[in-house]
Amino acid sequence: MKDQIKELVLNAAKSAFENGSLTSGQVPDMEVEEPKHQAQGDLSTNFAMVSAGVQKMPPRKIAEAVVSQLEPLSFIEKVEIAGPGFINFFLSASAWQPVVEEVLGRDRDYGRSDMGREKKVQVEFVSANPTGPLHVGHGRGAAVGDSVGNILSFAGFDVQKEYYINDSGRQIRTLGTSVWLRLKEKAGKSLEYPEDCYQGVYIKDLADKILEREGEDFPDQDDEEGIQICARFAAGEILAGIRQDLEDFGVGFDQWFSEQSLYDSGRVEKAIQDLQTRDLVYEKEGALWFRSTNFGDEKDRVVVRNNGLTTYFASDIAYHMEKFERGFHRVIDVWGADHHGYIKRLEASVVASGYKSEQFDVILVQLVNLLRGGKPVQMSTRAGEFVTLKDIVDEVGRDAARFMFLSRSYDSGLDFDLEVAKQKNSDNPVYYVQYVHARITGILLKAKDQGLIPEIDFNRGMDLSRLEEAEEIKLIKILAGFREQVEKSAETLHPHVIFTYLSTLASAFHGYYNRHKVITDDPSLSLARLSLVLAVKKVIRNGLGLLGVTAPERM
Structure with missing residues (x-):
């Protein structure tokens, strides 16, 4: 209906040009919107206001010239000029009644759009480290990312959903160390459990599983080898649990992409070399730095530390290069709000790789305040106690959880009341x-x-x-x-x-x-x-x- 009104106004304007009541010229962008108040009609256009600069005449005079040339149509009951020059259209019921038939005829395709024109878009979301179960914050990110993918697909984009598995680096080693130490505790060995290790009960459960699998002599072997075995086992178990939790939450991915694969294939090293060749990576104090300030970042960023180890940023650069090499026109990352400071450096790396900044989007998902009957649910991070996504789904159901997570804009904090979500x-x-x-x-x-x-x-x-x-x-x-x-x-x-x-x-x-x-x-x-x-x-x-x-x- 808005398109019809827009076409009607433009045709009337052309007629006004021809009879000399308006000066022929470029027609500016106009809007056709629903007025705030029902008394102002069904639809309204600002054509006269946006044309004033070209016509060099008051908007109301422009509106009068356009209205005088409007083609009479059966579904338009009357047209009024309001305020400085808004053209308000009052439509008959016959203008709207055919919509019902259109809905019934198009059925599941009703609302579908071709605005995406089959452009390839990747949406990467959740991507939690396989170091612990998904928590309530991951749940909101999962609901947002999955829905964004669904909506983009419905709007005509060629969408692929992806989970980036952070299965390399310090956090995985910390996971292995945490399980190894708990395992040795169970074997009766006296030791101190560091605060920087993972504290949750799930670590003890993983230690029980691997001890049962490997046997009672397993804690006696070399620490380094034991940590590596524990890390591989624990990450695999946790990732399997993450997959199941997301499946139960109605979230599926087209691809699960391993960070470790970037190192195994040499992509991280190649990405750094490519940037070095173009003088976008330089050496300082024994480390390698990316010139992110060349692209609007507040300071340059380390990609290889002075001990020779690469940073997470280095693998992220390689990963996003790989995304675009797969032919995606646009990549969208869904992150937690605490990653805000990371956007500019990654955007810089995308531009440095030869792509436009508008081809890279980051959705920052704000925190969830979990309530029960209006009162905050107590959680202790130090003790590793937190409400998991599985806990939420088990208590309120998948539908209620997803709908509540999406009930507010993701850039605002969300109060999620478990009792409300269960009410009928x-x-x-x-x-x-x-x-x-x-x-x-x-x-x-x-x-x-x-x-x-x-x-x-x-x-x-x-x-x-x-x-x-x-x-x-x-x-x-x-x-x-x-x-x-x-x-x-x-x-x-x-x-x-x-x-x-x-x-x-x-x-x-x-x-x-x-x-x-x-x-x-x-x-x-x-x-x-x-x-x-x-x-x-x-x-x-x-x-x-x-x-x-x-x-x-x-x-």
Whole structure:
């Protein structure tokens, strides 16, 4: 509808150019938006204001010239000029009624867009070190990354989701040391357990497993060899648990990429050499430094320490080079908010590798405050006690967890109340939306049982002109805006846009259902209303699917 209004205004402007009431020239970008207040019409354009600079005349005069040339159309009831020159359009019900048929006809493709034009995009998210179970913060990042991938795909991009396994370096060695020391404790050897080792109970569980596998003589062997065996075993076990937790959370990846593979293939060394060849890596104080200040970073960054060991930054440079070599037009990383200071240096490395900064995006996911009945859930980092993603899913379910994680913009902190997420009422956002889908299923089955319709298929024989109530038109307007919200979400990389849309649609449906009967004594009216609520059901399903949330048939 917005496209139609835009075309109508542009055609009117061209006619105004031809008859001399406007000066012919470049037509600036214009917007067609829904006014804030219903009294201002259904749609409004700022064409007159953005044209004032070209026309050298007051916007209201421009608006009058355009309105005088508007082609009369049946679905436009009236046009008004408001304020400094806004052109407001008041549309008839007949303008909106065909949307229902479009939803029913396109079904699962309704809302799909081609804005991505099949450009290859990679979304890398979670990528937690395999040194411990996924916690609640990882859960929010997983929900965001997975949903961003779904939405981009629905918007026409060729999307690949990836998990980067940090299976090399100091943290993996610390994991091996932690398990090795706990294992020796169990074997009765007296020792001090350092505070910088991992403290969680899961470390003791891993020590039990490997001791059972290797036998009681295992703690007697050389420490270095024991640590390496423990590190490999523990990382493998933890990664398997991470995979399972993500699967239970409804998250799947197209690829799991190993950091160690970058070293094994020589990619890290090659990346550093390539930068050295172009004088973008230099030596100072026995270390190798990347000239990240050349690309806007606050200081240069070490890639090889003076002890000869590479930094995590070095492998990240090689990894992102490898991403673009795979043909991705754009790469998106989902990180925790504590990695904010890392963005500029990695962006510098992307530009240094010959790509544009706009081809690299970082989504920073803020912290989650876990509550129970409004009170903070106590956690002790020092003791290694934390709430895992598995704990959350086990308690509130996958759907509620994902929906709650996406209920606010990821760049804002989130209060996640476990008790609210379990409630079966309108206070629980996911229940409020899912209940619409389930309720409409019940309405349709009731209509079928009463013999009003032989089967639930309304693509034929429906008289949508019967949909005239204000609440019906409001519902249809919201349905009509679904694709726009998908594109907005894809453009901004904000999944909560879809959350907000679904909540708005659910609220409008509840308001409609409380005021009007869907099944009436009038078969024609009933069929039209059944068609409308089926359209709502389909859009609810499509939207929930983008967020990785199910659409239940009954609750």
